[in-house]
Amino acid sequence: MIIAVFTVMMVLSIAAAAAARFGIKNLDIDHMLVASRSLPAFMVFILAVGEVYSIGSVVAFPAGIYAKGMESAYWYIGYLILAYPFAYFTAPLIWRAARRHNALTVPEVFGRHFESRPLEIVMSIGALIAVATWGQFQFVGIKVALAELGLNLSPAGLLATAACLAFIYVGLAGVKGSAFVAFIKDSAMMLGIVAVGVAGIWALWGPSQAAATVVSMPDSHRTMSSPALTFAVTTILFQGFGLYLQPSVTPFVFTGKSEAAVKSATVFMPLYLLMLPFGAFAALYGLAVLPGSSNPNRIFLEVAEHLLPSSLVGFVIAGACLAGILVLSVNALTCAAIVTRNLVPGIPPQKQRFWTRVTIALFLIVAATLTLVAPKLMLSVLNFSNYIAIQFGVGWLAIFFGRRVSALSVGLGLIVGVGVAVALFATGTTFWGMNVGLVAFAANLVVTFGLGRLLTGSDLRVPVIGQRHVAGADA
Amino acid sequence: MNKANPRKQPSITGNNMSTLPTLLIGLGIPIFLTVIVPPFLNGMDLTWMGIPVLLLWMFLCIPATALCLIVCWYGFDRHRYLAAEEDKQ
Numbered sequence: 001m002i003i004a005v006f007t008v009m010m011v012l013s014i015a016a017a018a019a020a021r022f023g024i025k026n027l028d029i030d031h032m033l034v035a036s037r038s039l040p041a042f043m044v045f046i047l048a049v050g051e052v053y054s055i056g057s058v059v060a061f062p063a064g065i066y067a068k069g070m071e072s073a074y075w076y077i078g079y080l081i082l083a084y085p086f087a088y089f090t091a092p093l094i095w096r097a098a099r100r101h102n103a104l105t106v107p108e109v110f111g112r113h114f115e116s117r118p119l120e121i122v123m124s125i126g127a128l129i130a131v132a133t134w135g136q137f138q139f140v141g142i143k144v145a146l147a148e149l150g151l152n153l154s155p156a157g158l159l160a161t162a163a164c165l166a167f168i169y170v171g172l173a174g175v176k177g178s179a180f181v182a183f184i185k186d187s188a189m190m191l192g193i194v195a196v197g198v199a200g201i202w203a204l205w206g207p208s209q210a211a212a213t214v215v216s217m218p219d220s221h222r223t224m225s226s227p228a229l230t231f232a233v234t235t236i237l238f239q240g241f242g243l244y245l246q247p248s249v250t251p252f253v254f255t256g257k258s259e260a261a262v263k264s265a266t267v268f269m270p271l272y273l274l275m276l277p278f279g280a281f282a283a284l285y286g287l288a289v290l291p292g293s294s295n296p297n298r299i300f301l302e303v304a305e306h307l308l309p310s311s312l313v314g315f316v317i318a319g320a321c322l323a324g325i326l327v328l329s330v331n332a333l334t335c336a337a338i339v340t341r342n343l344v345p346g347i348p349p350q351k352q353r354f355w356t357r358v359t360i361a362l363f364l365i366v367a368a369t370l371t372l373v374a375p376k377l378m379l380s381v382l383n384f385s386n387y388i389a390i391q392f393g394v395g396w397l398a399i400f401f402g403r404r405v406s407a408l409s410v411g412l413g414l415i416v417g418v419g420v421a422v423a424l425f426a427t428g429t430t431f432w433g434m435n436v437g438l439v440a441f442a443a444n445l446v447v448t449f450g451l452g453r454l455l456t457g458s459d460l461r462v463p464v465i466g467q468r469h470v471a472g473a474d475a
Numbered sequence: 476m477n478k479a480n481p482r483k484q485p486s487i488t489g490n491n492m493s494t495l496p497t498l499l500i501g502l503g504i505p506i507f508l509t510v511i512v513p514p515f516l517n518g519m520d521l522t523w524m525g526i527p528v529l530l531l532w533m534f535l536c537i538p539a540t541a542l543c544l545i546v547c548w549y550g551f552d553r554h555r556y557l558a559a560e561e562d563k564q
Binding site for chain 2: 069070073074077078081082084085086088089205213214215216217222223224229232233236237258259260263264266267268269270271273274276277280284
């Protein structure tokens with residue numbers, strides 16, 4: 001039954017991707033990447049939430065609460081909440097910069113804004129690394145979810161299946177195909193989380209209980225130590241600020257049809273987070289009733305199997321998998337765009353499709369392979385991915401506000417930022433428990449703006465903040 | 476690139492600069508709720524039915540933040556953005 005429901009959902013998702021193809025006569029590169037910059041606000045909304053509420057919310061968030069309690073719960077909810085207030089102010093500026101330079105990819109914005117081909121290449125490589133670690137995060141989650149189906153497939157077989165589906169979604173209709181699949185994924189995922197959460201609440205506090213259950217959490221789960229609190233606060237500020245500035249998320253902003261569309265899209269997004277409490281209640285149920293699980297990443301699905309009929313379990317697993325696969329497909333597209341447009345431009349149009357597909361396949365293989373070296377707890381993978389990806393935030397600040405910045409200072413800043421982040425992570429160095437991505441970000445800031453001040457003579461940049469608003473109508 | 480009617484374009488709305496009130500409401504209040512308040516709740520170690528009150532507080536921050544942004548958009552920014560777009564057409 002689980003497998004039957006799961007299969008139906010997957011077939012539906014492929015049908016949705018196929019439906020997105022209607023009305024597109026010729027799937028050119030513009031359509032594939034930004035749907036010709038024509039998506040209305042609600043589509044931008046669906047895509048961006050599809051990316052952000054990825055498999056993390058279903059698998060990683062309950063796992064974090066189960067393994068570490070408030071230490072994980074606080075920063076995970078906090079950074080997602082703050083991401084939207086920050087995006088409310090930064091998303092229109094991102095859109096304006098992309099529009100000013102008529103750019104389809106993140107490295108293009110940087111290369112054109114700073115008029116530097118080497119910077120475009122540095123940004124391309126940086127973006128590929130950042131997106132690959134994000135893809136790794138998705139694969140870890142997909143592996144957990146697919147394993148719950150109980151099929152006799154090797155991990156490699158499971159990952160290959162997921163990769164093929166990701167390939168199909170974007171192969172059919174590009175980013176618009178992903179937006180269509182996102183509808184199905186969002187409904188499955190939301191319904192799944194709410195169902196498990198409500199079942200958990202019912203089992204703990206429902207009328208069948210003689211006395212209201214008091215959830216017993218270990219002391220270490222209930223309150224945070226002061227280094228843990230420092231980590232949480234710095235992580236919330238760092239990841240909240242940077243969520244939309246990551247190369248895996250920024251391209252969604254490009255697909256909007258005006259500044260007003262991307263700004264207003266952020267207004268209602270926090271409400272989507274209302275599904276997090278349900279995930280949290282599932283984890284609390286796990287702590288109360290199923291303590292001592294060997295793999296905390298599995299806890300949400302274990303609770304689902306414990307509480308729900310098998311048809312619903314299939315639905316929940318399908319939602320979780322779709323969430324991961326969808327994000328993978330969009331990221332694969334982002335990478336393909338960067339390779340064919342920025343790293344190796346000048347590929348003749350008739351060969352472009354071929355190379356796009358090759359890159360998508362390569363990306364999926366690399367990200368799947370990376371899962372073999374992933375840290376145990378998914379939320380640690382998420383942190384690491386953010387350490388690298390949010391280093392792009394400094395470059396964006398330079399585009400938004402910088403006059404005395406140069407291609408050299410922005411490029412070196414990114415290299416220093418990523419280098420410091422990786423070094424601190426690898427050696428386990430911390431500063432009073434602070435998020436090491438934030439430490440690297442500070443180093444990045446100093447190089448980008450400090451060196452920029454020293455290097456630029458009279459050659460000042462025009463930051464996008466000073467530019468008048470550009471409406472969607474003119475080109 | 477824009478030769479819009481200057482009467483309709485006071486300097487600050489002309490480039491959609493975020494004004495101080497929207498920064499305070501849209502960013503200041505959410506930061507206060509999610510970053511300044513929680514350390515105090517953590518220190519008090521309060522629970523309700525065994526659930527840390529801080530967790531429940533974070534749940535409350537979700538609609539509160541949406542409300543802040545709704546006030547910013549419908550109260551301050553929407554008409555400026557739409558007016559700027561009409562000017563273009």
